[in-house]
Amino acid sequence: MPQVFEFKLPDLGEGLTEAEIVRWLVEVGDVVAIDQPVVEVETAKAMVEVPCPYGGVVTARFGEGGTELPVGAPLLTVAVGSEGALGSVGSGGPGSDARAGAAAVVSAVGSEAGSGGPGSGSGSGSGEAEASGNVLVGYGTGAPVARRRRVRPDAMAAPGVAQVTAAAAVSAAVPHAARGPVAVVSPLVRKLARQHDLDLRQLAGSGPDGLILRADVESAIRALAEGAAAPTPASVPESASEPTSLPPVQPSVAQKAASPAVERVPLRGVRGAVADKLVRSRREIPDATCWVDADATELMAARSAMNSATGPAAGPKVSVLALLARICTAALARFPELNSTVDLEAREIVRLPEVHLGFAAQTERGLVVPVVRDAQARNAESIGAEIARLTEAARTGRLTPAELTGGTFTVNNYGVFGVDGSTPIINHPEAAMLGVGRIMPKPWVHEGELAVRHVVQLSLTFDHRVCDGGTAGGFLRYVADCVEQPAVLLRTL
Incomplete structure (x- = not known):
């Protein structure tokens, strides 16, 4: 039955x-x-x-x-x-x-x-x-x-x-x-449309593959408000010789719609989870930041040589982020204090044997941090391929919970936003995060002479409980040395 x-x-x-x-x-x-x-x-x-x-x-x-x-x-x-x-x-x-x-x-x-x-x-x-x-x-x-x-x-x-x-x-x-x-990914976009009685099926999205973005919905709402607020001819009494007593003018629905309104965005979903984690990080972790400028000219030249290689040495393109990630795994092998977490109940520092490397990715759904598992056992090419896969999954909203958790160290490349420096908040419960600014041609003293070189600012935010400034400075200096002289990495390959 x-x-x-x-x-x-x-x-x-x-x-x-x-x-x-x-x-x-x-x-x-x-x-x-x-x-x-x-x-x-x-x-x-x-x-x-x-x-x-x-x-x-x-x-x-x-x-x-x-x-x-x-x-x-x-x-x-x-x-x-x-x-x-x-x-x-x-x-x-x-x-x-x-x-x-x-x-x-x-x-x-x-x-x-x-x-x-x-x-x-x-x-x-x-x-x-x-x-x-x-x-x-x-x-x-x-x-x-x-x-x-x-x-x-x-x-x-x-x-x-x-x-x-x-x-x-x-x-x-x-x-x-x-x-x-409906070609909508963000629940906030759907909610905004519902609040204004807007049919999403009538909109043409400006995002990839016709994806409807928040800007598309806001533009449609403004268009409806402007159309509703258009003035209409007022009827004038035929006899204007006698003053007439008119009732107070009440604002119409169209006028109310045209006036700006306070927007309330619920902190839930990905954005809510990020907010909770950032607040917890600030509350529990006594963080400190150090930074240094590095000459990345040789690193960029090495990357160009890798990507232009032909014959048996040819392979997939290697990104700058993949090279920086590989440099971080080499640095963490020398300074394992930064690949750790703090157990508050036991009052212990837990040093972790594997490096699960997170990287910050900005998506339409908010900031996410996919994790490259066992990065310490990968080369730059393997790390780059995994970063590309996770980035595509983040862009389409297909990351699984397992791919977003378990990180032990994070690289934050905020240079893609056109900024030079930042003091990033540690991704709790990790102990450190490396920030990377944009790589820009700048005046630089090279071999005793002023020259135009590709310069990048590197910053390290670390948990002061797991190490002191000497260890953090040593880590950051090693990363900068590898950026300036990529041949230093040959010692750890």
């Missing part, structure tokens, strides 16, 4: 207790396979696709884009089995209308959803028998993801339900305006 199973928001790990729906990947009436991703949610760590452990027909969805759900809250219901799946399902409660509307869908696709999958056997009704037990893509999911199939109306000619179609079931459960994907 077919049954309807309720799939709840699973535990996403890393101590996360809630997630916000970004977009649905399925609609009511869709046939889903075991472990097929059904919804994209945003946590305080990353954007995550959540797969459903049941195979069958989607009969209800709980919440639309921008809805925040706690772990354990219902996400959707899936009918597993063949004909009459919903005939025995109790009425009432959330999603009951959608379940009733999808009864015909289940009866028509029972054999399709059940063959070789859940519900195709004896139909014992055991939830454990119908589910895979997997919850997250990349965290134990083993079954291949099947392509989503939509039930066609001409497949609905089952006995007793000839008048019900899959399209009717979908229409009964999902409003017309909520159907179809």
Whole structure:
């Protein structure tokens, strides 16, 4: 006997207790396979696709884009089995209308959803028998993801339900305006549009691949306000000889819309997690910063030689960040005090054997710090390839929680913003962060003569509990020496 199973928001790990729906990947009436991703949610760590452990027909969805759900809250219901799946399902409660509307869908696709999958056997009704037990893509999911199939109306000619179609079931459960994907990544953009009753499907995004950005929504809001605030001709009384008493003019809705309003941006999701970590870092870590200017001319020349090599020595392009990351791993081998953390309860400094190197990346969703695992065992080419992969995942919002946690040291290249120096906040619970400014041609005394050289400012913010200024200065000086004379690195290769 077919049954309807309720799939709840699973535990996403890393101590996360809630997630916000970004977009649905399925609609009511869709046939889903075991472990097929059904919804994209945003946590305080990353954007995550959540797969459903049941195979069958989607009969209800709980919440639309921008809805925040706690772990354990219902996400959707899936009918597993063949004909009459919903005939025995109790009425009432959330999603009951959608379940009733999808009864015909289940009866028509029972054999399709059940063959070789859940519900195709004896139909014992055991939830454990119908589910895979997997919850997250990349965290134990083993079954291949099947392509989503939509039930066609001409497949609905089952006995007793000839008048019900899959399209009717979908229409009964999902409003017309909520159907179809929208090219929006940021939940803040969706919320801003909802607050001003703006239909995102009417906007053309200016971001990559038509992505709708916050600037696009704000521009549309201003255009609506200006159009609503356009003056209209006032009617003048025919007899103006006698003064008339007019009631006080109340501001119109259009005038209110045109006036600037205070904007409140909730500190949640990625931005909220970053805010909490920065506050904790400032509260718990007694940090100090030292900096030095370095002549990066030789480093840039070495990089140019690497990238222009031909023949057997040729390989992928190496970025400046990859070279600086490799220099940091060599420096941490000499100064392991900076690759550590502090255990407050035990009052101990914990020195870590592996270097999991984080690098700050600015995205449309906020600041994230992807982590290159075991950087101490990688060369510059390997580090560069991993940085490129993680950067692309950060840009598209596909970083997993595991790729955003566990760092032991961070490199912050704020030179990409066109600035020379900074005093970065340590990425708690790490002990240090190297900041890198822009590399610019500047006057520099080279071999006793004034010359134009490529100069970069390097800064090191460190936890003064793990080391003193001598150790921090030695680390930074070694990094600067490697930047000025890349051949120094040959000693550690």
